[in-house]
Amino acid sequence: MWKSISAAAPDSIFGLTEAFKQDSNPNKVNLGAGVYKDNRGVTPILDCVKEAERRLLDEEQTKSYLPISGDPLYTSCVQQLLFGEGSEVISSSRAVTAHAPGGTGALRIGGELIQKFNPGATMWISFPTWANHNGIFGAARFNLKSYPYYNSDTKGLNYDELIATLKQVPAGDVVLLHGCCHNPTGVDLNKEQWSEVAALASERGWIGFLDFAYQGFGDSVDGDRISVEAFAATGADFFVASSFSKNFGLYNERTGAITVVSPSGQEAAVAKSHLDLTVRVCYSNPPAHGGLIVKTVLSDPDLEQNWRRQLEQMCKRIISMRSALVEGLASRGVDGDFSYIKEQRGMFSFSGLSDETVAWLKANKGIYVVGGGRINVAGLTTGNIDYVCDSIAEALKS
Ligand code: LMR
Secondary structure, three states, rough: OOOOOOOOOOOOOOOHHHHHHHHOOOEEEEEEEOOOOOOOOOOOHHHHHHHHHHHHHHHOOOOOOOOOOOOOOOOOOOHHHOOOOOOOHOOOOEEEEEEEEEHHHHHHHHHHHHHHOOOOOEEEEEEEOOOOHHHHHHHHEEEEEEOOOOOOOOOOEEEEHHHHHHHOOOOOEEEEEEEEOOOOOOOOOOOHHHHHHHHHHHOOOOOEEEEOOOOOOOOOOOHHHHHHHHHHHOOEEEEEEOOOOOOOOOOOHEEEEEEEOOOOOOHHHHHHHHHHHHHHHHOOOOHHHHHHHHHHHOOOHHHHHHHHHHHHHHHHHHHHHHHHHHHHHHOOOOOOOOOHHHHOOOOOOEOOOOOOHHHHHHHHHHHHEEOEEEEEHHHHOOOOHHHHHHHHHHHHHH
């Protein structure tokens, strides 16, 4: 079967993790995949997660199947986080949620659902974007187009061109937006800009699809939902793919959700029936463990407080490493102003390093950065920051 087929290229993000593992350089540093690490370079299991697991070990009674869309308490916790206390979307039952295997699973299920009823639709994706977006929606048979997002001269948002393009998107097409902490740029829309974009969606009749994988890494868990709130306020249809990989550190538990918001509760019930059918033919029903952890934490006020505190600590460490990187480069006399790295939000810094520099750092220093120059700031520690800054300074001078 495979004789005349050539091998596929390694994944542009996880392929780096594999190459990193094989690298014998004792100083190697992995700044590739978006995984939080503490100052020891370890991806920790949060205390609240450990405590929830202890409780589950004692209390869990069965490993029987979950409902197709997952545990109802889990999906209700997801909606509380997405829309906030007292949200009209929740009280009028306009949202339906299915537990999906991670943010990727959520994006794909949402894509499959849209494709079933809107087969000619184009998916509009920001340029640049997360490496997997084009793959996911291409595999879900969308036509793919990009919209301008980042201005590499100002290192900020290309808002005028973004809006000009979104004004041309035809009704029925879908626009994928990063709900917060844009990956890879770390550059986000502000509240007014979100309102303008969401209003455009309902005026023009295109569908917003928010990829919301980093809630809590921008301003705060509550502050980051301005994107969701802007779309909710329009009363139009939209989709949200969310994930607990990053904010709960549940990377390998594949714990995400796809939420479909409709103009009315009646339409939402119809959407739910088709969401269930879509899940059923893809993976039947979700894996339980990660969702059980999340619902245990979020339905216990003490554990929830503990989670919010730990998430804030993760963010603070990332912010301190942003400053250390900017100051480290400046103190080594590296040409240019890197202060924009401090303004970027989330786990990543769109560093401005060229692909040549990225390749040089990997080959000569064992420093792994995603093509396009995306640095996982959470991979920097007080132990490796000098080595990383020395290496970047050497790369840019050579
Ligand atoms: C990333 O962007 O590095 C993470 O979201 C991991 C992934 O799935 O690519």
